[in-house]
Amino acid sequence: MAVAKKKEGEESGAEAPSLWERMERPAPAPRTSLTLERIAAAAVEIADEEGGAAVTMRRLATKLGVAPMAAYRHVNGKDDLWALMIDRVSRELTVPDGATDWRDVLRSYALQTRELMLAHPWMAVMPTPVITLTPSRMAVAERQLAALAVCGLDADSVMAAFRAVTSFVHGSAQSEIAVREYQERHGWTSGDETRRALAPQMVYLMSTGRYPAYEQYALSAARKDDRAWEFAFGLDCVLDGIARRLGI
Amino acid sequence: MAVAKKKEGEESGAEAPSLWERMERPAPAPRTSLTLERIAAAAVEIADEEGGAAVTMRRLATKLGVAPMAAYRHVNGKDDLWALMIDRVSRELTVPDGATDWRDVLRSYALQTRELMLAHPWMAVMPTPVITLTPSRMAVAERQLAALAVCGLDADSVMAAFRAVTSFVHGSAQSEIAVREYQERHGWTSGDETRRALAPQMVYLMSTGRYPAYEQYALSAARKDDRAWEFAFGLDCVLDGIARRLGI
DNA sequence: CTTCAGTGCGTACAACGTACACAGCGATGT
């Protein structure tokens, strides 16, 4: 009906899917080439290599060697895709079988999750579905809730403790990633280089005299770039607080 | 050059900015009608009323009664706009002058920040700039660092403690908002209604026998919908952990 | 051999961010 609208391009074939061209195709291709598995893998690969923003339905289709709309048969939309991606990478989270102490379990997951998010920074950029209950995330939660439940805390406190750790881990990793990407956007490759670049602004800010505590930190801190230490510090604070509620 | 492309609409004037029409304009309008203040206020208003996704350069222009590109004279792009919005609402954060104890200060800011984020849920959806150092955010940080610094902790620990609380608060509020929006998207107006709607899936999940700890929680928890309590629980865990490092 | 449900394709659309060249205004230097 509206086919006549097309203008004929000078290029060979891409513009004109004529009968003859189609004739040359080796075979109409066996169907069911797309699976959720393949879709998830491709999306994660794109996100890891080119950043979360590069995960586009079109880019995904290209990578899968398929038409832009093809994936929509398997996922309801972009949100589904995010959930799929999160679930896929979250499968990497494991806890040593030996660990039975609640603190070991929670601590191990926390450290692993941080590493996971740093390895897949797009996890921090996600719109909302930080909470999506995918199979692998359910498994992780279950393991931690189980570890806490045997300590005699009431059900509400168990969940609250678990969520406290999770919240800290996500918030922390997220800000770490944000800083890292900010640096990368400006081409700064180290903390020193970053501080050198920001020095003028910092000098101005400090000259206002409004931030003495911050200045004190800037002058005397020794581990400004040790985010792993900082993460562990915060994590242990949370865990200590939980331990206290478990009666040491 | 390419003006002839335009097709004449049937509507009165919007399509034809003719000489005569312009003649009727009362006055060419005094310039400098746009300010960062006005832009920020309009953007926040849109976000509060229609959600963060509705904050569009075009929508913003409409609200300001201005052409789509006008705001670009004042803001470098969408990122600048987010920063502006965050700074504006963050001005609401204050701490009672009386509070001098580090714990009161940090706790008060944490509770206020949660309220602030719940009141402006778009704060949770932001792409990365959770860290942007805007004036009002700097002021908030300064106040908390100062409160911690007088307790004899080394500079690194002060910053780590501050960031631990901040990370928890952001992660926590973010997940709370995510859950809330998920419920709203489905039209569920209470925790009970949500659970009723999800019951079938839950029954299935539990029937697999893979989530006993979760099932235990589902059956015996008494404060499932008390997110404020849960937040306070986690917050106090973090604060306890910090207190311990301050020598009680 | 026909039919059918499932899968992939193609086209189309509205909305987005923003580049770029232009136009009017106020202040400024003469």
Add this chain to the structure above:
DNA sequence: ACATCGCTGTGTACGTTGTACGCACTGAAG
């Protein structure tokens, strides 16, 4: 008084995005 200039707002246009919708092809079932 007047020319000039820099700042602010305008208009148009482009390339991309998510995705709705109808069609075309497939392997298996009847």
